[in-house]
Amino acid sequence: MIKKQPVLFIAHGSPMNAIIENSYSKSLNKLGQELGKPKAIMIISAHWYINNTFLTKQDSPKEIYDFYGFPEELYKVKYSTSGAKPYINLAFEELKNYDVKLTDTWGLDHGGWSVLKHIFPKADIPVFELSLNALEKEEYHYNLGKKLSKLREQGILILASGNIVHNLGKMKYNEEDxxxxxxxxxxNFVRDAIINDEHDKLINYKDFGQAALESVPTNEHFLPLLYVLALKEDEDKVEFIFDEIHHGSLSMRSIKIG
Incomplete structure (x- = not known):
């Protein structure tokens, strides 16, 4: 019997989180120990924000190092998986009404591998990615998320990776600030809306005012959250597995639903 999978929103923050041990990485280690092994993992990452809706089509996606100026060690991190094609086909079928396209122009970006490295360090589960369509509004992304519900039942773990608060221009580089x-x-507004199932408030997050504009100056790191919320069912439990804010302006709040 195939086990229905939970859905995850995992904050990724700095790429350095992939190679350092801290309270955040330990929370992901613990999560991985608690999760069962899924058949496959679909990544929805803030870092694949493009003018269309795409699925990666490679059986073994290549790591993408989409950042600059970091230690050489970070560019040597590997997260090599295989066996994704049957699950890509399942996802493609579910999304056929959304004009989704298959592509080999992307792989597995650090929004994916930097968190998977801590949750599933063996890299023995097939992985593929779904892009964020930059031309579409928040409601589109929420509705598209609902179309992924059957994938949960087929043993596919949907892992969305972004940050609820993501303002790099306001970052403080003293971690204690x-x-x-x-x-x-x-x-806190987002936390409360999630707890109370007030998804409309989060689709229309800009209505929260100036704090929303400061926290989400561009929406690509916020959008992955909407996919996870769309997949919540009435019986699903919500668990906040980490809730710190780093560098003053990066929320590392991470969420497990189901």
Whole structure:
């Protein structure tokens, strides 16, 4: 019998989180130990934000190092998987009404491998990615997320990777600096809306005002959250597996549903 999978929103923050041990990485280690082994993993990453809806089509996606100026060690991280094609075909069939296209122009970006490295370090589960369509509004992404519900039942773990608060321009580089008030206010607003199943508030997050504009200056890191919320069913439990704000303006709040 195939086990229905939970859905995850995992904050990824700095690429350095892939190679350092901290309270965040330990929370992902613990999550991986608690999760069963899925048949495959679909990644929805903030870092594949493009003018169309694509699925990667490679059986073994290549790692993408989509960042600059970091230690050489980070560019040597490998997360090599295989066996994705049957699951890509399942996803493609579910999304056929959304004009989804298959492509080999992308692979597995750090929004995916930097968190998978901590959750499933053996890299023995097939992985593929779904892009974020930059031309579409928030409601489109939420509705597209609902179309992925059958994948959960077929043993595919949907892992969305982004950040609820993501303002690189306001980052404080002393890790001990306190979060900005607007970052705390928006992160708490999102938390409460998730707890209360007020998804409309999050689709229309800009209505929260200035704190939303500061926290989400561009929406690509927020959009993955909408896919996860769309997949929540009435019986699903919500668990916040990590809830710190790093560098003043990066929410590392991570969520397990189901």
């Amino acid at each position: 306190k979060p900005y008030k607007w970052a705390l206010d928006f992160d």
